[in-house]
Amino acid sequence: xxxxxxxxxxxxxxxxxxxxxxxxxxxxxxxxxxxxxxxxxxxxxxxxxxxxxxxxxxxxxxxxxxxxxxxxxxxxxxxxxxxxxxxxxxxxxxxxxxxxxxxxxxxxxxxxxxxxxxxxxxxxxxxxxxxxxxxxxxxxxxxxxxxxxxxxxxxxxxxxxxxxxxxxx
Numbered sequence: 822x823x824x825x826x827x828x829x830x831x832x833x834x835x836x837x838x839x840x841x842x843x844x845x846x847x848x849x850x851x852x853x854x855x856x857x858x859x860x861x862x863x864x865x866x867x868x869x870x871x872x873x874x875x876x877x878x879x880x881x882x883x884x885x886x887x888x889x890x891x892x893x894x895x896x897x898x899x900x901x902x903x904x905x906x907x908x909x910x911x912x913x914x915x916x917x918x919x920x921x922x923x924x925x926x927x928x929x930x931x932x933x934x935x936x937x938x939x940x941x942x943x944x945x946x947x948x949x950x951x952x953x954x955x956x957x958x959x960x961x962x963x964x965x966x967x968x969x970x971x972x973x974x975x976x977x978x979x980x981x982x983x984x985x986x987x988x989x990x
Contacts, residue, residue, distance in 0.1 A: 862911030900942035
């Protein structure tokens with residue numbers, strides 16, 4: 822009986838070890854394109870969560886077709902929904918300080934991270950975005966889906982050349 826119980830506990834322990842490792846954030850293999858820090862529970866690098874492009878793709882991309890005030894004609898963006906990224910990282914703050922490569926920073930309220938809301942886009946019209954083309958990451962709202970997304974405030978939150986986010990209270 823003791824052997825059976827020991828075996829059951831060993832299987833139970835292996836199951837939980839596998840479950841825990843499935844929830845852990847992988848370490849980037851490629852060039853880091855996004856670092857998220859602050860009020861998050863999932864990290865993979867010194868209190869932060871770092872992502873390469875492949876990791877962002879693995880989170881699960883969605884497509885938004887919309888026009889923008891910075892481009893001509895309808896554009897197709899693919900990226901990680903902001904709400905999914907925040908949930909995955911266990912973000913608990915009320916504000917996202919999103920910063921670009923040149924240190925320009927905007928404040929995005931966590932209340933913007935909703936289903937069918939903004940994405941952290943990594944592709945535009947089927948191509949990864951270069952720095953010259955507002956990449957590698959661009960916060961894109963579904964501007965054409967609602968007049969609520971076509972305001973100066975929302976446009977100001979659509980930061981391009983994004984490379985880091987800090988979650989604060």
